[in-house]
Amino acid sequence: MFKKILAYAGEHQKTTYGAIAVMLAGMVMQVLPFWFIYQIIRPLLMRESVSAEYIIYRLAAIAACTVLYAVLYIWGLSLSHHAAYHTLKNLRISLQKKMEGLPLGVIQQKGVGAIKKMFIDDIEKIELPLAHAIPEGVANTAVPVLVFLGLFWADWRMALLALASLPLGAIAMMIMYRSGMSKMGSYYQAAQKMNSTIVEYINGMEVVKVFNRDGESYHRYENDIKSYRDFTLAWYKVCWPWMAIYNTLVPCVALFVLPVGSYFVLQGYSTLPNLALALCMSFGISAPLLRVMSFMPTMAQINYTISNMEQLMNEAPLTQSPTPFAGRNHGVSFEDVCFAYQETEVLHSITLNIPEGSLTALVGESGSGKSTLAKLLVHFYDITSGAIKVGGQDIRHMSLESLNEQISYVAQEQFLFNISLLENIRLGKPEATDQEVLAAAEKAQCGEFLARLKKGIHTLAGDSGKQLSGGERQRISLARAILKNAPIVVLDEATAFIDPENEEKMNAAIAEVISGKTVIVIAHRLHSILHADQICVLAGGTLAAAGTHTQLLSSCPAYQKLWLAAESSAQWKVSIEKGGEIL
Numbered sequence: 390m391f392k393k394i395l396a397y398a399g400e401h402q403k404t405t406y407g408a409i410a411v412m413l414a415g416m417v418m419q420v421l422p423f424w425f426i427y428q429i430i431r432p433l434l435m436r437e438s439v440s441a442e443y444i445i446y447r448l449a450a451i452a453a454c455t456v457l458y459a460v461l462y463i464w465g466l467s468l469s470h471h472a473a474y475h476t477l478k479n480l481r482i483s484l485q486k487k488m489e490g491l492p493l494g495v496i497q498q499k500g501v502g503a504i505k506k507m508f509i510d511d512i513e514k515i516e517l518p519l520a521h522a523i524p525e526g527v528a529n530t531a532v533p534v535l536v537f538l539g540l541f542w543a544d545w546r547m548a549l550l551a552l553a554s555l556p557l558g559a560i561a562m563m564i565m566y567r568s569g570m571s572k573m574g575s576y577y578q579a580a581q582k583m584n585s586t587i588v589e590y591i592n593g594m595e596v597v598k599v600f601n602r603d604g605e606s607y608h609r610y611e612n613d614i615k616s617y618r619d620f621t622l623a624w625y626k627v628c629w630p631w632m633a634i635y636n637t638l639v640p641c642v643a644l645f646v647l648p649v650g651s652y653f654v655l656q657g658y659s660t661l662p663n664l665a666l667a668l669c670m671s672f673g674i675s676a677p678l679l680r681v682m683s684f685m686p687t688m689a690q691i692n693y694t695i696s697n698m699e700q701l702m703n704e705a706p707l708t709q710s711p712t713p714f715a716g717r718n719h720g721v722s723f724e725d726v727c728f729a730y731q732e733t734e735v736l737h738s739i740t741l742n743i744p745e746g747s748l749t750a751l752v753g754e755s756g757s758g759k760s761t762l763a764k765l766l767v768h769f770y771d772i773t774s775g776a777i778k779v780g781g782q783d784i785r786h787m788s789l790e791s792l793n794e795q796i797s798y799v800a801q802e803q804f805l806f807n808i809s810l811l812e813n814i815r816l817g818k819p820e821a822t823d824q825e826v827l828a829a830a831e832k833a834q835c836g837e838f839l840a841r842l843k844k845g846i847h848t849l850a851g852d853s854g855k856q857l858s859g860g861e862r863q864r865i866s867l868a869r870a871i872l873k874n875a876p877i878v879v880l881d882e883a884t885a886f887i888d889p890e891n892e893e894k895m896n897a898a899i900a901e902v903i904s905g906k907t908v909i910v911i912a913h914r915l916h917s918i919l920h921a922d923q924i925c926v927l928a929g930g931t932l933a934a935a936g937t938h939t940q941l942l943s944s945c946p947a948y949q950k951l952w953l954a955a956e957s958s959a960q961w962k963v964s965i966e967k968g969g970e971i972l
């Protein structure tokens with residue numbers, strides 16, 4: 390486990406080794422005073438006369454060692470923390486890089502709470518071994534070993550006595566570690582579940598309030614925090630008795646040395662000075678060993694955390710290659726594509742050709758697979774079989790980055806980061822100047838509502854989210870796409886938030902985004918895509934038909950059904966409007 394943790398430290402491993410060396414020197418300073426105490430006691434025991442200077446020098450040495458110990462300990466800690474926090478940063482970055490290359494399904498399966506826990510709490514746990522357990526553990530183990538060897542050289546019987554309680558302590562420590570590990574799985578899962586429930590509870594607060602589900606979701610929340618408490622206590626319950634045994638046995642080294650050592654002296658097996666030496670040095674052994682022990686309860690936790698993190702790190706990434714995009718054009722083709730979320734296949738043998746520069750609309754009943762097909766094109770998931778090609782190049786044979794450069798994907802609810810609206814739009818083209826961003830916002834018809842905001846385009850999205858309507862937020866996403874100016878545009882329900890007042894503006898913004906591009910649009914409002922070059926009708930995950938509106942109307946029953954529904958909803962709308970009601 391420590392080897393793995395040190396490997397995470399990368400280039401900061403050397404700093405960790407430096408911290409170990411400094412702390413070792415510090416530990417020597419902690420043990421040396423016991424040697425000087427022995428030097429003061431020895432002549433007194435032997436009734437030898439010593440000068441006042443002899444005593445003063447040793448007392449001064451004890452004081453110097455104490456000061457040096459403090460200085461070295463702080464120095465060692467600052468080195469180890471430096472290495473630890475750089476390592477945590479590296480780990481968080483490599484985890485984020487890993488996540489970027491993972492299929493969305495893996496991330497969704499883990500859940501936001503569990504991933505947040507991994508990024509924040511689990512990685513933070515590695516600070517303990519890196520900043521403390523490894524450097525302090527090595528120093529606190531090495532120095533007692535050295536002391537023991539010295540003692541063994543002076544008097545092997547006394548040395549063995551000083552260590553008499555340690556084997557029992559070590560057994561207690563091992564049992565504690567093993568029993569802790571056996572409870573770790575359930576403890577860890579309970580922690581993950583609690584995290585997910587808390588995140589879900591907060592995210593779903595709106596629904597909870599609207600539907601009066603406070604009681605129900607509170608019960609789930611309460612149950613999860615209760616089970617976390619129970620699993621934590623169960624873990625402590627198995628660990629505490631063994632920790633208590635160890636904590637009782639290890640400081641007992643002097644108690645073994647004193648009676649048995651005195652007996653040895655009386656029997657002539659050893660001498661009084663050696664007894665004094667063993668007594669003094671046993672204090673130098675027990676304190677560091679107790680410090681080592683203080684790290685043990687959490688080691689099992691850290692071991693589990695690391696295995697869990699490695700599990701995510703070892704997840705198979707999306708199939709891609711480092712090759713850049715080299716397609717002939719920006720036409721898109723789906724060739725016999727099948728796809729399953731986990732076990733359930735939701736798209737079956739879809740074959741579809743979308744010529745460059747054309748507008749293709751995906752229509753179909755809810756759940757027919759429209760959004761999934763769009764998500765497959767932007768390579769959120771790997772398909773089960775078949776191929777998706779852009780300009781004749783399989784999207785698995787190019788890097789995700791270069792595929793992203795070819796496509797602007799505007800989802801139904803585009804996420805706005807809590808940075809300024811200007812920076813949110815700039816995500817479409819990070820190198821864009823402020824002027825370019827403003828021009829894109831203008832083209833996306835954002836000017837009017839941005840003027841309403843006190844800080845305009847510099848308003849933070851988190852604050853503005855409360856002030857912007859769904860349609861306005863969507864126009865920010867369209868501005869992002871205009872700025873990106875990718876040759877392929879995928880609009881997933883781009884007109885979902887449309888209202889009569891905004892319709893004109895939204896249409897103007899969409900016209901800007903799609904002008905001259907290969908466009909794939911998912912639309913429920915059939916009236917908005919009547920002039921599409923090609924309308925693809927999806928039904929139950931298969932492609933029922935493809936053609937123009939007129940062709941489909943005369944030949945495709947599934948399309949006729951959708952059209953009838955669209956027509957009757959339009960008539961219903963007109964009749965309500967005529968009745969003077971507000972829509």
Ligand SMILES: Nc1ncnc2c1ncn2[C@@H]1O[C@H](COP(=O)(O)OP(=O)(O)OP(=O)(O)O)[C@@H](O)[C@H]1O
Binds near residue numbers: 497754755757758760
């Ligand atoms: N993340 C997911 N995990 C498992 N199944 C999913 C997931 N997302 C969608 N599905 C399922 O895949 C099928 C297709 O869903 P999809 O969202 O693509 O349909 P859609 O036609 O876009 O629907 P809508 O018009 O309601 O948005 C549905 O049966 C849906 O339940």
